[in-house]
Amino acid sequence: MPTLLYAENLIKSYSSNTNGEKTPVLRGVSLAIEQGEILAIVGSSGAGKSTLLHLLGALDEPDEGSITLTYHLEAQEGTTKSPIRHNYGQLSDTGLAGLRNSMLGFIFQFHHLLPEFTALENVMMPSLIAGESHAKAREQASRLLDRVGLSHRLQNKPDALSGGEQQRVAFARAMVNSPVLVFADEPTGNLDAVNSAMLLDLMKEFRTESGQTFVIVTHSSEIAAGADRTLRLHEGKFV
Numbered sequence: 001m002p003t004l005l006y007a008e009n010l011i012k013s014y015s016s017n018t019n020g021e022k023t024p025v026l027r028g029v030s031l032a033i034e035q036g037e038i039l040a041i042v043g044s045s046g047a048g049k050s051t052l053l054h055l056l057g058a059l060d061e062p063d064e065g066s067i068t069l070t071y072h073l074e075a076q077e078g079t080t081k082s083p084i085r086h087n088y089g090q091l092s093d094t095g096l097a098g099l100r101n102s103m104l105g106f107i108f109q110f111h112h113l114l115p116e117f118t119a120l121e122n123v124m125m126p127s128l129i130a131g132e133s134h135a136k137a138r139e140q141a142s143r144l145l146d147r148v149g150l151s152h153r154l155q156n157k158p159d160a161l162s163g164g165e166q167q168r169v170a171f172a173r174a175m176v177n178s179p180v181l182v183f184a185d186e187p188t189g190n191l192d193a194v195n196s197a198m199l200l201d202l203m204k205e206f207r208t209e210s211g212q213t214f215v216i217v218t219h220s221s222e223i224a225a226g227a228d229r230t231l232r233l234h235e236g237k238f239v
Contacts, residue, residue, distance in 0.1 A: 002072045002083075004035035004181060004213050005056060010065035012051055022055045025051045027236035033181070035072060038214045040227035047233040049217040056215065057104055058088055058096045069103065071180050075081070101130055105174035105182035105212075109189040113158040113173075119145060119165075120154040122147055125172045130177055137176075143171040148202060164195030171202055175212075176239060184216045188223055194212045198225045 002228050005094045010029040013022035026049045033039055033056075036200045043049050054060040056067060067088040086099055100106075113122045114190040118139050129135035145154055159168055167187065174182055182203075188196035200223055216223060 001034040001036050003032045003070065004068065004072075005033040005067065007031050007056060007067045008065055010052070010055055010062045010067070011053065012048075012060075012062050019101035023052065025236055026055070029065075029233075029236070029238060030239065031231065033213060033215060035180075035213055036207060037210050037229060038207060038216065038217045038227045040143065040218055040224040040230045041233060042218060042224050042230060043233035044061050048236045049233050050226070053183050053185050053215065053217050057106060058091075058100050059106075060142070061088075069181070071101070071103065101126060101178045102177060105179035107167075107170050107174045107178070107182065107184040108189045111170045113166060113169060117156050118155050118157055119150060119161065121167045122169055123156070123176055126173060126177050136181060139178055141172070144176055145169070148172050163190050164192070167191060167199060168202075173204060179208065179212065181215070183211045184214060184218075186217055186219065188218065188220050193222070219235060 008030045011024070012026040012027050015021070016023040027051060029048075041049050041052065041141075051060070055062050069086045069088070070083040072082065088096065088231075089101065097129060114125070117125070120138065121145060123141035124137040127140055128134065132140070142151070142154065145151060148171060150165060150168055150172070152201045156168070161169065169190060184203075188199055191199065203216075206212050207214065216227060218224055
């Protein structure tokens, strides 16, 4: 499979005190993510896993290094299509925001669902932000919630949903704009074994059906074992 995302020599530090001293978090990380794979990134707390995910997801910028997303479009027989290439460092804040909303998806441990909105409205939100009509956004969100087994929960707000149901809503929200690449930061951290396995199964099904690529930061040995490939981060470097 072609390389979807390539990161080279990522370095990131954060200020740790009022003296302006910086604590290094990533110390020259490079990786290639193949289009269509499920990649797990593991490591102890403080190893830099979430920081790396934020950089790859264009939620933060590295101090040094480069990240390039190259999406290879499927061509019809007898034709060729040039890949879509985005160099993060060459994009404006507006360009990065557009990239996140159109090509990237995010799933977090604590769901980050909007408490005042129903499951359906939460899943509709990225489509509405992207300029989709209300009717089309509702249709897409309803279809995805049905796909993850929540057609009977469309009008429930997050506080009326179980943890597993909330995470499935978050998964549907991440998928609503048909992202090329989905980042999941400890997505099963608050789930039991049954719901964890269900979430991984959903990732595999969507990868098979739609070709999505998933990058999962996890402490779960079961999730890591179910991925196509696992990388271990230790003190800001892959080992």
